[in-house]
Amino acid sequence: MxxxxxxxxxYFNDLYVLQTFNFVEKESFSVGNFLIHQNKKGNDxxxxxxxxxxxxxxxxxxxxxxxEFFGEGEILGEIEIFTxxxxxxxxIALTDxxxxxxxKKNFYKLLDTNKDLNLIIIRALATKIxxxxxxxxxxxxxxxxxxxxxxLRLISDQKINFSKQDLADYLGITLRSLNRSxxxx
Amino acid sequence: MxxxxxxxxxYFNDLYVLQTFNFVEKESFSVGNFLIHQNKKGNDxxxxxxxxxxxxxxxxxxxxxxxEFFGEGEILGEIEIFTxxxxxxxxIALTDxxxxxxxKKNFYKLLDTNKDLNLIIIRALATKIxxxxxxxxxxxxxxxxxxxxxxLRLISDQKINFSKQDLADYLGITLRSLNRSxxxx
DNA sequence: CGCGTAATTGAAAAGTATCAACACTGGTGG
DNA sequence: CCACCAGTGTTGATACTTTTCAATTACGCG
Numbered sequence: 001m002x003x004x005x006x007x008x009x010x011y012f013n014d015l016y017v018l019q020t021f022n023f024v025e026k027e028s029f030s031v032g033n034f035l036i037h038q039n040k041k042g043n044d045x046x047x048x049x050x051x052x053x054x055x056x057x058x059x060x061x062x063x064x065x066x067x068e069f070f071g072e073g074e075i076l077g078e079i080e081i082f083t084x085x086x087x088x089x090x091x092i093a094l095t096d097x098x099x100x101x102x103x104k105k106n107f108y109k110l111l112d113t114n115k116d117l118n119l120i121i122i123r124a125l126a127t128k129i130x131x132x133x134x135x136x137x138x139x140x141x142x143x144x145x146x147x148x149x150x151x152l153r154l155i156s157d158q159k160i161n162f163s164k165q166d167l168a169d170y171l172g173i174t175l176r177s178l179n180r181s182x183x184x185x
Numbered sequence: 186m187x188x189x190x191x192x193x194x195x196y197f198n199d200l201y202v203l204q205t206f207n208f209v210e211k212e213s214f215s216v217g218n219f220l221i222h223q224n225k226k227g228n229d230x231x232x233x234x235x236x237x238x239x240x241x242x243x244x245x246x247x248x249x250x251x252x253e254f255f256g257e258g259e260i261l262g263e264i265e266i267f268t269x270x271x272x273x274x275x276x277i278a279l280t281d282x283x284x285x286x287x288x289k290k291n292f293y294k295l296l297d298t299n300k301d302l303n304l305i306i307i308r309a310l311a312t313k314i315x316x317x318x319x320x321x322x323x324x325x326x327x328x329x330x331x332x333x334x335x336x337l338r339l340i341s342d343q344k345i346n347f348s349k350q351d352l353a354d355y356l357g358i359t360l361r362s363l364n365r366s367x368x369x370x
Numbered sequence: 371c372g373c374g375t376a377a378t379t380g381a382a383a384a385g386t387a388t389c390a391a392c393a394c395t396g397g398t399g400g
Numbered sequence: 401c402c403a404c405c406a407g408t409g410t411t412g413a414t415a416c417t418t419t420t421c422a423a424t425t426a427c428g429c430g
Contacts, residue, residue, distance in 0.1 A: 057322040065322035082311035088319050118303040125310035126267035134273050136321045137242040137250035140357030172325030177386050362418055364378060
């Protein structure tokens with residue numbers, strides 16, 4: 001449930017360490033800070049180096065829906081850049097986070113000069129589509145208890161503690177329903 | 186709700202007509218035929234030239250969830266190729282469909298030699314992610330009546346008639362619930 | 371016409387949301 | 401040191417929504 005992308009992480013670690021491309025910056029975010037704001041224009045992409053983030057959409061009715069949790073090596077902000085649209089989601093640091101940052105112009109330059117990276121990005125996007133599609137179809141089609149059991153299994157593998165509200169938002173249900181289902185099982 | 190991708194369509198139309206790349210085939214599918222089978226290995230990507238397809242996941246409990254309807258210029262089967270996994274969904278022809286087809290090896294060759302195409306594919310994937318994310322969060326967070334009203338508005342723009350079952354599967358609800366909600370409004 | 375598929379509807383059961391009250395925790399300031 | 405507060409978590413009662421099951425009607429086509 002916390003996605004990582006070792007391939008991308010390695011790539012940007014090298015890029016940064018070897019200084020083969022001088023436009024990669026490193027930036028830090030404390031717990032609770034936003035990396036990306038919904039409905040704002042984004043001019044940078046981030047590659048998470050350490051830490052965990054939460055990507056969520058805030059709907060007009062006040063409820064949040066968590067798209068996914070992103071960890072090491074995951075890329076953020078690329079959708080906005082490629083589709084030339086405003087951000088459709090927020091990204092917030094759940095732990096302290098460090099991330100590589102590149103602005104739009106230089107990211108395109110990097111893609112233009114490094115053929116390898118094109119395929120790596122394509123794979124990253126394809127994986128995002130696949131994971132998201134699988135998760136959303138399962139959540140839509142199965143009852144809460146079933147989804148929660150699966151989620152609890154996934155969580156037990158992680159070191160981080162998720163708040164109950166985040167779990168509810170991830171499942172697309174209310175906190176009350178989450179607690180009831182937890183009680184039953 | 187029926188996604189199209191003019192950029193990709195133009196690209197492959199040219200490729201086919203100008204014969205600049207000889208490994209693009211054209212294939213036809215009649216209504217109800219499968220372009221892609223869930224849990225099967227796929228070795229080709231398709232670009233829809235004409236017609237409309239339905240991409241849906243069949244869950245073990247028998248229910249279907251419709252990921253999306255794809256029309257002209259949309260690419261199919263690319264996720265399986267890029268992530269090197271079995272198909273996670275079915276794709277079926279809702280109308281008669283014609284599509285360009287390229288096998289994995291030649292698709293990679295094409296990507297390798299045509300830099301333009303890399304960015305076009307990246308944009309296509311990014312758009313898929315964005316559209317899917319926006320739709321699923323709205324469906325999870327809003328009540329049925331709200332979602333149905335939005336959907337009906339989208340449908341009215343299309344020439345094709347969707348079955349009630351498909352609409353229900355698209356919304357992730359039962360046919361009975363769809364009918365009740367339709368009655369009310 | 372007759373058959374199969376799609377669409378409609380009712381009634382009861384199951385699942386979720388809403389509202390509201392209360393418990394626990396870790397600060398912060400008097 | 402304690403009172404207070406804000407954030408998080410828990411629980412009950414009730415209303416509402418959706419599913420399940422089942423029966424019936426409408427429609428297209430050989």
